Amino acid sequence: MTDMDDARFPPLSNSLPRGERGPVGGSGAGADAGVELNGALSPLVGESGREGAPGAVLDDQANLRTYSFAYLDEQTKRMIRRAILKGIAIPGYQVPFASREMPMPYGWGTGGVQVTAAVLGPDDVLKVIDQGADDTTNAVAIRGFFQKTAGVATTTRTADATVIQTRHRIPERTLQAHQILVYQVPIPEPLRYLEPRETETRKLHGLEEYGLMHVKLYEDIARHGHIATTYAYPVKVEGRYIMDPSPTPKFDNPKMHRSKALQLFGAGREKRIYAVPPHTDVVSLDFEDHPFRIQTFKEPCALCGAEGVYLDEVILDDRGGRMFVCSDTDHCEERRAEGHRGALSGESR
Amino acid sequence: MAALTADTLEGGFHDPVFQSQAVFRAVMAALAEPARPVPLPPSARPPAPLTAELGAVALTLADPDTPVWLDPALAASDAVRAWLAFHTGAPVTAEPMDAAFALVADPARLPPLSAFAQGTAEYPDRSTTLVIAVERFDTAAGPLFTGPGFETPRRFAAHPERIGFLDQWAANRALFPRGVDIVFVADGLVAGLPRSARLATTE
Numbered sequence: 001m002t003d004m005d006d007a008r009f010p011p012l013s014n015s016l017p018r019g020e021r022g023p024v025g026g027s028g029a030g031a032d033a034g035v036e037l038n039g040a041l042s043p044l045v046g047e048s049g050r051e052g053a054p055g056a057v058l059d060d061q062a063n064l065r066t067y068s069f070a071y072l073d074e075q076t077k078r079m080i081r082r083a084i085l086k087g088i089a090i091p092g093y094q095v096p097f098a099s100r101e102m103p104m105p106y107g108w109g110t111g112g113v114q115v116t117a118a119v120l121g122p123d124d125v126l127k128v129i130d131q132g133a134d135d136t137t138n139a140v141a142i143r144g145f146f147q148k149t150a151g152v153a154t155t156t157r158t159a160d161a162t163v164i165q166t167r168h169r170i171p172e173r174t175l176q177a178h179q180i181l182v183y184q185v186p187i188p189e190p191l192r193y194l195e196p197r198e199t200e201t202r203k204l205h206g207l208e209e210y211g212l213m214h215v216k217l218y219e220d221i222a223r224h225g226h227i228a229t230t231y232a233y234p235v236k237v238e239g240r241y242i243m244d245p246s247p248t249p250k251f252d253n254p255k256m257h258r259s260k261a262l263q264l265f266g267a268g269r270e271k272r273i274y275a276v277p278p279h280t281d282v283v284s285l286d287f288e289d290h291p292f293r294i295q296t297f298k299e300p301c302a303l304c305g306a307e308g309v310y311l312d313e314v315i316l317d318d319r320g321g322r323m324f325v326c327s328d329t330d331h332c333e334e335r336r337a338e339g340h341r342g343a344l345s346g347e348s349r
Numbered sequence: 350m351a352a353l354t355a356d357t358l359e360g361g362f363h364d365p366v367f368q369s370q371a372v373f374r375a376v377m378a379a380l381a382e383p384a385r386p387v388p389l390p391p392s393a394r395p396p397a398p399l400t401a402e403l404g405a406v407a408l409t410l411a412d413p414d415t416p417v418w419l420d421p422a423l424a425a426s427d428a429v430r431a432w433l434a435f436h437t438g439a440p441v442t443a444e445p446m447d448a449a450f451a452l453v454a455d456p457a458r459l460p461p462l463s464a465f466a467q468g469t470a471e472y473p474d475r476s477t478t479l480v481i482a483v484e485r486f487d488t489a490a491g492p493l494f495t496g497p498g499f500e501t502p503r504r505f506a507a508h509p510e511r512i513g514f515l516d517q518w519a520a521n522r523a524l525f526p527r528g529v530d531i532v533f534v535a536d537g538l539v540a541g542l543p544r545s546a547r548l549a550t551t552e
C-alpha cells in the first residue's frame with residue numbers, strides 16, 4: 001500500500017490557473033469514474049497499481065497510470081471514515097485522524113477535501129463554496145479536483161447538491177435531510193487561544209470544564225459592552241462539547257441548530273474530524289444578560305433585495321462608492337432569476 | 350491461520366472502491382439518524398456464520414489498524430477467520446477490551462457492553478464499535494429512543510435481543526461521551542445505535 005504522506009505533488013494552485021474554469025451550473029455533468037485527466041492536473045496522477053483504482057488514464061508522457069477514486073487510497077479513506085463515524089457518535093468531539101498530504105496547501109481546506117473524498121460516491125452532486133461564492137479560485141480548484149479525480153457531477157445550486165464543501169459560510173437556503181455539509185476548518189480547538197497545550201484542552205473537554213471560555217466572552221463584554229466575537233463564535237453541541245463552528249460568521253450559527261443535514265468538519269493541518277448529526281442541538285454560548293445575537297444589516301441586498309441574509313461589502317469605485325450584496329452568490333442569482341430586484345440591479349420589479 | 354482455500358479467496362467486494370463507499374454511506378446514515386433501519390446494498394458473500402451484512406461492514410471498515418473481536422460463534426469457524434484475515438488483514442483479538450470492532454453473529458449471547466473498550470474521558474473515540482447481526486428490526490413496537498439524529502423519538506428493537514440489553518444500554522449512555530457504539534445489521538438493512546442515543550423513557 002502506497003502511503004500518501006509524501007510531498008511529491010505540486011500544489012493544485014499552480015496547476016489550475018485562476019479563472020481557468022468558471023462554475024459549472026446545474027447537475028448532470030458526467031458521473032463517469034473513468035474520467036480522463038487533462039494536462040492541467042496530470043501531476044495528480046499517482047503511481048500505478050494503487051489499490052482500488054477505478055480508472056486508467058494516459059498522462060502527458062503516454063504512460064499508462066492509474067489513480068484512486070477521489071484521490072485518496074482505500075486505506076486512508078477507511079481511516080477517515082472510521083473517524084467520521086466516531087465523530088457522529090460523539091457530536092462535537094474532535095476525533096484525531098492521520099491527515100494526509102494533499103496536492104494543495106493547508107490553507108486550501110485539505111481537511112474538508114479529505115472528508116469530502118471519503119464520503120463522495122459516483123452518484124453524488126458536489127457543490128463547493130468559499131465565502132459563500134462558487135467562483136473563487138479556491139472553490140473552483142476544489143470542484144475541479146473532484147471532477148477530475150472522482151468524475152462526480154458538480155453544481156452551484158444549493159438545492160441540487162448532495163455534498164457541499166464550504167469555507168466560511170453556510171448556504172442561505174435551508175439544507176435538507178439528504179444533504180451533507182463539509183466544513184473546512186483551520187483551527188478546530190475552540191479553547192486553543194485560551195490554552196495552547198493540547199494535553200490541557202483535551203483534559204478540559206474531558207472534564208467539561210469550560211469556565212475559561214465563559215471568562216473570555218465575559219471579558220469581551222467588560223471591554224466592548226457586548227460579545228465582540230463575530231466569526232468562529234463558539235457553540236455547545238447537544239449540551240456537552242464546546243465546538244468551533246469554523247470561521248463562519250456568527251450569523252450562520254443558528255442554521256447549525258437542529259439542521260436536517262449532516263454536518264462534518266475536517267481540519268487538515270490540525271488532524272481533527274468532528275461532526276454534528278442531523279436534528280442536533282447547537283447553541284451559541286451567551287449570558288442571560290447578554291444573549292447571543294446575529295449580525296443584522298441596515299439595507300437589503302443591492303442586487304436581489306434579499307433581507308435577513310448575510311451581506312458582503314463591495315467597493316464600486318475609488319470615490320467611496322460601495323454596495324452590500326448577498327455573500328451567498330447562488331442564493332442571489334436564484335432570487336434574481338425569480339425576478340427579485342435590489343436598489344442597484346437596474347430595472348425594478 | 351487456516352490454509353488458503355477457494356472459499357477464503359471468494360466473496361469479497363468485486364468492486365471494492367464503490368461497494369465500500371456505498372456500505373460506508375449506509376452505515377454513516379444509520380449512525381447519523383439512529384434507530385432507523387436503512388438499506389445496506391448487498392455485496393459480500395462471506396462464509397457462514399458470518400452474514401453478508403457483517404462481512405460487508407467488516408470489509409468496509411476493518412483493516413490491519415483495527416483489532417477485531419469475534420463472538421464465539423464466529424471465532425469457532427476457521428473459514429470465517431481465514432476470510433476476514435485475507436480480505437481485511439485485521440488482527441483478531443480475544444480481548445474485547447482491545448477491539449476496535451466486535452463482530453457478533455449470535456446476539457442472544459452478546460457479552461456485556463461493559464466488557465468492550467469504552468474509550469477514555471480525553472479520547473472517548475478509543476472505544477469498540479459492535480457490529481451485530483440480528484434476524485429483524487422492529488420499529489413499530491420496542492422502546493423509544495431519542496438524542497442527536499432524532500427529529501422525534503423513534504421506536505426500535507433488534508431481535509433476538511440479549512436479556513437485559515436495555516439496562517445495559519442505559520448504563521452505556523450514562524458513560525457518555527465514553528461508551529460503545531452499535532451497528533446492527535439484518536437482511537439487507539443496517540441500523541445504528543451510537544452511544545449518544547438514549548432511551549426516551551428513562552430520562
Ligand SMILES: [Zn+2]
Pocket residue numbers: 301302303304305306325326331332333335
Ligand atoms: Zn442578493
